[in-house]
Amino acid sequence: MIDAKEVTISDSEWEVMRAIWTLKRVTSHELIGLMDKARGWSESTTKTLLNRLIKKNAVQKIGTGRPFSYAPAVGEQDSMTAAATDLFDHMCAMQAGTTLANVIESRDLSQDDIKNLQQILAQKAKTAPEMVECNCLPKDVKQDCDC
Amino acid sequence: MIDAKEVTISDSEWEVMRAIWTLKRVTSHELIGLMDKARGWSESTTKTLLNRLIKKNAVQKIGTGRPFSYAPAVGEQDSMTAAATDLFDHMCAMQAGTTLANVIESRDLSQDDIKNLQQILAQKAKTAPEMVECNCLPKDVKQDCDC
DNA sequence: ATTATGAGTTTACAAGTGTAAACTAAGAGT
DNA sequence: ACTCTTAGTTTACACTTGTAAACTCATAAT
Numbered sequence: 001m002i003d004a005k006e007v008t009i010s011d012s013e014w015e016v017m018r019a020i021w022t023l024k025r026v027t028s029h030e031l032i033g034l035m036d037k038a039r040g041w042s043e044s045t046t047k048t049l050l051n052r053l054i055k056k057n058a059v060q061k062i063g064t065g066r067p068f069s070y071a072p073a074v075g076e077q078d079s080m081t082a083a084a085t086d087l088f089d090h091m092c093a094m095q096a097g098t099t100l101a102n103v104i105e106s107r108d109l110s111q112d113d114i115k116n117l118q119q120i121l122a123q124k125a126k127t128a129p130e131m132v133e134c135n136c137l138p139k140d141v142k143q144d145c146d147c
Numbered sequence: 148m149i150d151a152k153e154v155t156i157s158d159s160e161w162e163v164m165r166a167i168w169t170l171k172r173v174t175s176h177e178l179i180g181l182m183d184k185a186r187g188w189s190e191s192t193t194k195t196l197l198n199r200l201i202k203k204n205a206v207q208k209i210g211t212g213r214p215f216s217y218a219p220a221v222g223e224q225d226s227m228t229a230a231a232t233d234l235f236d237h238m239c240a241m242q243a244g245t246t247l248a249n250v251i252e253s254r255d256l257s258q259d260d261i262k263n264l265q266q267i268l269a270q271k272a273k274t275a276p277e278m279v280e281c282n283c284l285p286k287d288v289k290q291d292c293d294c
Numbered sequence: 295a296t297t298a299t300g301a302g303t304t305t306a307c308a309a310g311t312g313t314a315a316a317c318t319a320a321g322a323g324t
Numbered sequence: 325a326c327t328c329t330t331a332g333t334t335t336a337c338a339c340t341t342g343t344a345a346a347c348t349c350a351t352a353a354t
Contacts, residue, residue, distance in 0.1 A: 004192060010287045010340075010341055010342085011192060011237060011341085011342085012341075012342060012343085014237050014238070015261045016238075018238075018239055018283035018284075019284060021199060021283065022238070022239075022283040022284055023150075023284075028300095028301065028302075029283070029300080034284065034285070034288065037285050037288070038284070040286050041342095041343080041344095042343075042344060042345090044343075044344040044345060044346090045287060045342075045343050045344060046183055047301085047302075047303085047344090048342085048343075048344075049342090049343095050302095051302085051303075051304095051339090052340095054163065065350090065351090066300085066301065066302085066349090066350055066351065067300085067301070068301080068302080074260060075292075076242060077242050077245055077246065077249075078348090080238050080239070080242055080243075080245075080246040081245075081249040081250065082244050082245050083230075083234060083238070084234060084235070084247075084249070084250045085249070085250055085253060086325090087230060087234055088231070088250055088254060090158065090161050090162075090167075091165075091227050092165055092168070092223060092227070093229070093254070093255055095223060095224050095227055096227075096254050096255070096256070096260075097254070097257060097259075097260025097263065097264070098224055098232075098253060098260070098263070099224065099227040099228050099231050100247070100254070100256075100258070100260075100264065101263050101264055101267055102224075102231075103228065103230040103232055103235055103247065103265055104247060104264065104267055104268070104271070105271075106232060107235060107240070107243050107244070107247070108240055108243070108244070108248075108275075108276065108279045109244045109246060109275055109279065110275060110276060110277060110278050110279045111150070111272065111275050111277055112244075113243075113244025113245070113247075113248070113275075113279070114244075114268050114271060114272045114275055116244065116245075116248050117244070117247065117248055117251065117264070117268055118250055118265065118268055118269075120248055120252060120266075121251070121261050121264055121265055121268070123272075124251070124252075124261060125258065125261045127300080128255075128256055128257060128258050128260075128261055129255065129257060129258070130257060130258055130259070132256065132257045133256050134169055135253075136165035136166060136168065136169040137166060137169055137179070137181065137185070138185050138306090140182050141181065141184070142211070142290045155310095157310075157311055157312085158311085159311075159312060159313085162312090162328075173328095174315090174331090175331065175332075176331075188312095188313080188314095189315090190314090190315075191313075191314040191315060192312075192313050192314060194314090194331085194332075194333085195312085195313075195314075196312090196313095197332095198332085198334095199310095199311090212320090212321090212337080213319090213320055213321060213330085213331065213332085214321095214330085214331065215331080215332080229306085237300060
C-alpha cells in the first residue's frame with residue numbers, strides 16, 4: 001500500500017476510486033460499465049481516469065494476461081482522512097470547530113460513530129484550550145481583529 | 148454577501164481569502180505585502196489571485212478613488228462549511244464517521260467547540276441508525292463486499 | 295493463419311490553476 | 325503641465341483536470 005498522503009486524487013478520480021475501493025478488484029470492463037451507469041461517462045473517460053490513477057500510484061494493475069484487474073494501491077480510509085485533514089490544514093484553525101460541527105450535523109452517522117466521536121471529544125476536553133487562535137496571518141502582523 | 152456555495156475557491160485563492168477575511172478590508176498594497184511575507188509570492192501573483200477572486204464574486208472592490216479596498220463577498224465560516232461539506236459529499240458515507248474522528252483528533256478545538264460538538268452528537272444519537280450504508284455504487288449493482 | 299473484438303495506450307482539447315511579467319492609467323510631486 | 329510612482333488590467337505559459345476520440349495490440353473465433 002502506498003501512503004495516501006503521497007497521492008492527490010482529483011474529483012473525478014475519486015468517483016473511480018470509490019468504485020474500486022468498494023469492489024476491491026475490478027476489470028476495466030466492469031469499471032467502464034459502472035461509471036457509465038453511475039455518472040454517464042463514456043468508456044474513454046473511465047479509461048483515461050483509470051490510467052491517471054495508475055500513473056499516480058493510487059491503483060495497481062494486477063495479473064499478467066490481457067484482461068488485467070485493477071485494485072486500490074492506497075487505502076480508502078487513509079485517503080479520506082488525508083483529504084479531509086489537508087482541507088482543514090488550509091483553513092482558519094479558529095473556525096475549524098464550528099465547521100466540523102456544521103459538517104457533522106449534515107452527515108449520517110451510526111451509533112458506533114457517535115460513541116467513538118464522543119469518546120474522542122471527552123478525551124480532548126481534558127486538555128483543550130479555552131480559545132483557539134486565528135492562524136491566517138503571519139504572527140508578526142498586527143492584528144487587532146475580533147476574528 | 149454572495150452564497151458561499153456558489154463560489155469555488157482554489158487552494159492559492161484560499162490563502163488570499165484567509166487574509167482578507169481576517170482583516171475584513173485591505174488594500175492591494177497591504178495584501179501584496181502580506182502574501183509576500185506569508186507565502187513568498189510576487190506582487191504579480193497576489194494581484195492575479197485578487198482579480199480572480201473578484202471575478203468569482205468572492206471578493207468585492209470597495210471605494211471609488213484609486214487606492215481601492217477589498218473586502219470579502221462570501222463569509223468565511225460559510226465557505227469553510229461549504230468546502231468541507233462538498234468534500235464529504237464526494238466520499239463514502241460509510242466511512243465519514245471515522246474520517247471525522249480522525250480529523251477531530253488532529254485539530255485544536257476550544258472547550259466551547261467541544262461542548263458544542265458534544266451537544267450536537269447527543270442530539271444526533273437519538274435518531275442515528277445502527278449502520279450507515281456504503282453509497283459508492285449505484286444501488287442496483289450487486290455488492291457483496293464487506294465494505 | 296486471418297480477422298474481428300475486446301483491452302490497453304496515445305493523443306486531444308478546453309477550462310482552471312499556479313505563478314508571474316508587461317502594460318496602462320490615475321494621482322502625487324515638482 | 326509634466327513626470328514619477330503606484331495601483332489596476334492584460335497577457336503569458338506550463339501543468340492539471342474533465343472529457344473523449346483514435347489508435348494499437350492481444351486473443352478468441354473461423
